[in-house]
Amino acid sequence: MSLPHLFLFVGLPYAAILLFLVGTVQRYRNTGFKVSSLSSQFLEGRALFWGAVPFHFGILVVLLGHLIAFLLPGGTLLWNSSPVRLIVLEVTAFTFGLSTFVGLVALLVRRFTNPRVKMVTTRMDVALELLLLAQVVLGLWIALGYRWGSSWFAADLSPYLMSLFTFDPNITAVSAMPLVIQLHIIGAWLLIAIFPQTRLVHMLVAPLHYLARPYQRVIWNWDRAAIRNPETPWSEMRPKNN
Amino acid sequence: MDIRAQISMVFHLDKCIGCHTCSVACKNIWTDRKGAEYQWWNNVETKPGTGYPGRWEDQEIYKGGWQRDTNGGIQLKGAGKKKGLINIFHNPNFPTVEDYYEPFTYDYLNLVEAPAGDDQPTARPVSLITGEPIDVKMGPNWDDDLGGTPDYARNDPNLEKLSPAEREAMFQLERMAFFYLPRICNHCLNPGCVASCPSGAIYKRGEDGIVLINQKVCRAWRMCVTACPYKKAYYNWYTGKSEKCILCYPRLEAGLAPACMHSCVGRIRYIGVLLYDAERIQAAASAADADLVARHLDMLVDPFDEEVIAAAQKNGVPDSTIKAAQDSPTYRFVKEWRLALPLHPEFRTLPMLFYVPPLLPVVASVREVADEQKKKSLNEISKVWPDNWLYDTSTEELWGTVEQVRFPLQYLASLFSAGDTGAVAARLKKLMAVRIFRRFKTVGDVSEEIMTKVLADTGLTQETAEAIFRLTALAKFNERFVIPPAHREQALEMLEFTGDARGSTGFGFRERPARGL
Ligand code: SF4
Ligand code: SF4
Numbered sequence: 001m002s003l004p005h006l007f008l009f010v011g012l013p014y015a016a017i018l019l020f021l022v023g024t025v026q027r028y029r030n031t032g033f034k035v036s037s038l039s040s041q042f043l044e045g046r047a048l049f050w051g052a053v054p055f056h057f058g059i060l061v062v063l064l065g066h067l068i069a070f071l072l073p074g075g076t077l078l079w080n081s082s083p084v085r086l087i088v089l090e091v092t093a094f095t096f097g098l099s100t101f102v103g104l105v106a107l108l109v110r111r112f113t114n115p116r117v118k119m120v121t122t123r124m125d126v127a128l129e130l131l132l133l134a135q136v137v138l139g140l141w142i143a144l145g146y147r148w149g150s151s152w153f154a155a156d157l158s159p160y161l162m163s164l165f166t167f168d169p170n171i172t173a174v175s176a177m178p179l180v181i182q183l184h185i186i187g188a189w190l191l192i193a194i195f196p197q198t199r200l201v202h203m204l205v206a207p208l209h210y211l212a213r214p215y216q217r218v219i220w221n222w223d224r225a226a227i228r229n230p231e232t233p234w235s236e237m238r239p240k241n242n
Numbered sequence: 243m244d245i246r247a248q249i250s251m252v253f254h255l256d257k258c259i260g261c262h263t264c265s266v267a268c269k270n271i272w273t274d275r276k277g278a279e280y281q282w283w284n285n286v287e288t289k290p291g292t293g294y295p296g297r298w299e300d301q302e303i304y305k306g307g308w309q310r311d312t313n314g315g316i317q318l319k320g321a322g323k324k325k326g327l328i329n330i331f332h333n334p335n336f337p338t339v340e341d342y343y344e345p346f347t348y349d350y351l352n353l354v355e356a357p358a359g360d361d362q363p364t365a366r367p368v369s370l371i372t373g374e375p376i377d378v379k380m381g382p383n384w385d386d387d388l389g390g391t392p393d394y395a396r397n398d399p400n401l402e403k404l405s406p407a408e409r410e411a412m413f414q415l416e417r418m419a420f421f422y423l424p425r426i427c428n429h430c431l432n433p434g435c436v437a438s439c440p441s442g443a444i445y446k447r448g449e450d451g452i453v454l455i456n457q458k459v460c461r462a463w464r465m466c467v468t469a470c471p472y473k474k475a476y477y478n479w480y481t482g483k484s485e486k487c488i489l490c491y492p493r494l495e496a497g498l499a500p501a502c503m504h505s506c507v508g509r510i511r512y513i514g515v516l517l518y519d520a521e522r523i524q525a526a527a528s529a530a531d532a533d534l535v536a537r538h539l540d541m542l543v544d545p546f547d548e549e550v551i552a553a554a555q556k557n558g559v560p561d562s563t564i565k566a567a568q569d570s571p572t573y574r575f576v577k578e579w580r581l582a583l584p585l586h587p588e589f590r591t592l593p594m595l596f597y598v599p600p601l602l603p604v605v606a607s608v609r610e611v612a613d614e615q616k617k618k619s620l621n622e623i624s625k626v627w628p629d630n631w632l633y634d635t636s637t638e639e640l641w642g643t644v645e646q647v648r649f650p651l652q653y654l655a656s657l658f659s660a661g662d663t664g665a666v667a668a669r670l671k672k673l674m675a676v677r678i679f680r681r682f683k684t685v686g687d688v689s690e691e692i693m694t695k696v697l698a699d700t701g702l703t704q705e706t707a708e709a710i711f712r713l714t715a716l717a718k719f720n721e722r723f724v725i726p727p728a729h730r731e732q733a734l735e736m737l738e739f740t741g742d743a744r745g746s747t748g749f750g751f752r753e754r755p756a757r758g759l
Contacts, residue, residue: 032458034758036482039462043371043479045338056331115372116339120479124759197759205461207330207440211323215437220448222729224558 002175008186009171013164016193023196024204037202043116051110055103061096062139065150070161073154080151089150094143101136108133128198131191138184146178157185244520245543245554247563247726248431248451248594249489249513251503252575252582253424254714255600256673257510260422262286262383264502264511268426271501272488277480277757279345279370282382283487284502286424289657290398290412291385293423295341298473299586300399305335307434307471307589308527316528316590321438321469330440335468339479343380345370371479388420395420400656408650419649421600423657424510426502427474427487428585428593429453431518431541432527435486438469443484449563450515450726451594452489457755460484471589480757495728503723512713514570514724515563516577516594517545517554527590531660534587541592542577545570566726571713572596579710581669583658599654599666601673668700675700676714679707 028035041048069076080086108129111117143149156173163170174185195201268284287293301307305320318325320335329335348365356363369376385394391413401409411417429446433453436444443459444466446452455466455475462482466475475486490500498504503511518541526537543550545567554564567573575582575598582596651663651670659665675696682693697707713721 031753031758033481033483033753033755036460036462036758038482038758039464039477040479041333041336041464042338042477045332045336049332049334052331115374119372120757122757122759199759201758202461205441207327207442207461207463210327210440210442213442215318215322216432217436217442217445218448219445220558222449222558224448 005171005175008182009160009174010164010169012186012189012193016189019193020195024201027196027201035201035205036199038120038199040117040120043120044110044114047106047110047114051103051106053103054099055107058096058098058100058103062093062100065093065096066153069150069153070158073158076150076154080148080154086148086151090143090148093150094140097136097140097143101133101140104129104133104136124194124198128194128200131187131194135184135187135191138180138187142181142184146181243543243549243553245517245550245557245559246448246451246520247554247559247567248516248518249429249494249725250451250516250570250572250576250594250596251426251429252512252514252572252596252598254510254512254575254598255421255423256598257508257714258286258422258424258600259508260286260288260387261507263505263507264424265382267501267505268487271490273485276370277478278476278485280339280342280382281476281478281485283474283476283485284424284426285382286422287383288386288388288395288420289423290395290401290420290653291388292394292397292399293425294343294382295337295473296380297397297399299471301471301589303335304337304468304471304473306469306473307591308432309590310528314528318434318438318469319471321434321465326438326440326463326465330463330465333464333468336464336477337467337473339371340380343382343384344376344378346376346378349375388418400653403652403656403661404650408652412650412653423585423597424502425472425474425585426595427453427470427489428472428591428595429487429489431523431592431594432590434469434471434589434591435466435475438465439463440465444475447491450491450494450728452491452494453486454488454491455484455486457483457485471586471591472593481755482757483755494725497725497727499719499723499725509717509722512571512575512717512722514572515545515567515726516570516573517543517550517559517564517567519543523592527592531588532662534590534660535583535662535665538584538587538592539577539580542573544577545573560726560729562729563726566724569724571717571722571724574709574713579672579706581672581710583665583669585658586660587658588660597658598673599658599669601670601677671696672700672702672710675702676707676710679704680711 079089111121111125111129146152156177160170160174174182177185191200265282265284265286269282273279273281273283282294285294293299297303298306301319307319308316309319311317346367346369349368350365352363353365366375367378368374384390388395396409396413401412404412412419429451430453431451433444433446435455436446436453439455439460440463441459441461443456443461445454445456447454460483462477462484464477464484466484466486467473467477469475470486475484477484490498490502493500493504499511499513503513522537522541526534526541529537545551545564551564555561572582576596582598584593584596587593651666652661654666654670655661655663678688678696679693679702682688682690697704702710
């Protein structure tokens with residue numbers, strides 16, 4: 001356990017989480033208008049399909065996998081106790097990882113070759129996508145070179161993450177990990193740190209509440225019951241729109 | 243009964259001269275901004291034509307609007323909870339810039355700043371997206387006045403219902419006819435855009451039925467663009483937010499007519515309140531194709547009916563709005579006189595913008611007659627071309643010109659009544675009857691007998707015919723635009739509660755609408 005390790009695996013995570021929380025609240029409250037998925041499908045639709053679809057479905061499954069292994073390490077290990085199930089899990093994860101990679105590369109190519117899409121590309125988009133690409137490449141490398149990731153993640157990394165959240169950091173295991181894995185972990189914290197300042201914010205406003213609402217929405221600026229009552233003081237009726 | 247008020251519009255197509263003043267008025271106020279250059283919240287199309295965006299009426303391409311499902315309910319055709327969320331990463335039915343046109347300007351500066359040389363400097367077109375010189379291939383009214391007919395007018399989706407012979411007849415040079423179709427958002431009662439928005443950013447205002455997109459809640463999921471069958475929800479490629487016609491609500495709230503209506507040169511536009519029964523929306527939207535128009539009109543209720551007034555009052559509709567509904571020119575055109583029809587009712591969004599179908603292309607017929615006979619029937623000083631065509635504008639035939647029109651009724655029916663030619667013919671006959679009545683009064687070459695007969699045929703009284711004539715031809719500003727007071731003292735749309743903003747820099751949207759990181 002050296003000082004750099006302490007910085008990278010304890011300092012950086014806490015800084016990242018803090019930046020994430022403060023940044024998100026700040027972004028949403030002060031510049032709410034800018035919280036958007038910033039789709040560029042209007043400018044280019046065909047290449048987007050071959051990028052956005054494999055990328056999003058891929059990364060959703062991969063992220064979910066990481067989350068499950070983190071939250072349910074016991075369950076993951078139990079699942080992996082049968083070699084067939086382990087292989088099924090690893091192959092599925094790797095397939096979706098590949099799909100993420102292919103999609104991301106397609107998106108990057110589209111971003112750099114389509115003149116219209118270039119016009120809506122910010123420096124942050126490029127930085128973010130390169131960081132993501134590095135992260136996905138490292139992830140695939142780890143999956144191939146350091147088998148079996150789902151098991152050792154549940155056994156060694158899950159406790160490390162847990163220890164951060166219980167404010168009792170234990171980095172013995174991470175410090176001993178191979179460099180590739182350490183880089184992947186550091187990349188993840190960096191992503192979390194810059195998250196609120198990037199287009200990734202659209203993940204936080206994923207419209208799942210759509211499933212629960214009726215299709216039509218009518219908003220009244222007036223309180224319909226109160227408005228005709230002469231006893232209602234007008235100042236109590238507030239617009240319900242903003 | 244759940245009586246609510248809706249600000250509705252009527253466009254009298256006979257009067258539209260296709261000047262595009264409305265479009266320019268709207269553009270100058272609302273969409274002259276980066277990312278919105280291509281958006282024409284108000285646009286004027288030539289019919290027959292493919293319109294803007296190209297072939298927007300063809301829902302096999304764009305999958306807009308609602309369709310009936312097997313159990314008699316309705317589902318969004320290309321969006322909705324399932325389709326919308328699955329296609330959220332890439333919407334397969336989303337129109338892209340090529341479907342509209344690439345916005346452009348001209349490099350005017352070059353005219354002034356080009357160095358002296360042998361050639362006259364030119365202003366090349368440059369793209370407003372990339373800033374690079376482009377070859378302009380498309381514009382918002384590229385097919386104006388039937389320009390480029392082989393590519394545009396002949397691809398009008400409404401021609402599909404016509405037989406090949408009828409179609410050919412429409413495009414014979416001698417019989418060629420067209421009219422203008424100005425379009426804005428219909429502020430529908432069953433809006434596809436609202437239903438499709440995963441974020442819930444789009445809503446209908448209860449008080450006046452205006453459909454708006456909350457710019458702070460929109461997240462660019464782009465489903466409204468697909469779900470609006472009229473393609474009146476647009477995606478701003480720069481800010482990453484969708485936008486649409488707001489019916490100039492800041493003007494309406496101040497008692498002014500929307501800019502497109504105020505500036506309309508042909509005075510074709512009317513605005514007024516309609517009271518409707520919200521409980522009948524579901525039934526009207528899921529009616530069989532043949533009943534759609536009837537059910538749509540059934541929803542609109544009589545503002546003079548005591549019961550309706552009581553129900554409206556109970557619902558918090560102010561007396562001033564009920565009064566406006568009683569004076570409403572749109573109620574007159576749509577319900578009382580039954581002269582106006584909704585555009586494409588088969589999209590099932592229950593549009594609240596109604597059109598008086600155009601009589602002009604049908605009022606005269608071109609008939610093939612022997613040259614001799616033609617000469618005989620005309621005054622000897624009239625100029626006669628040596629061919630066999632007679633452009634007949636006489637009113638002798640009464641309904642003949644309505645039924646054997648130059649412009650197939652089926653075409654108008656495909657636009658305005660989900661294919662019901664009867665509904666269109668009834669309205670055209672009324673328009674014709676009013677003309678015959680006025681001709682009787684002012685020119686005097688129509689006999690009283692014919693005049694009474696046409697009025698009786700169409701069920702109009704002389705007073706009604708006179709009233710239709712007045713509102714069509716003479717109505718002044720305050721008769722065409724009957725705008726209910728918005729009662730801003732009760733609530734301020736898009737503005738905060740006044741007390742909250744006291745001592746601060748002001749009301750409203752204070753963030754610069756720029757693109758996010
Ligand atoms: S016309 Fe389109 S945008 Fe306007 S309310 Fe209807 S569905 Fe929505
Ligand atoms: S301003 Fe009026 S007359 Fe001119 S195009 Fe628009 S709707 Fe038609």
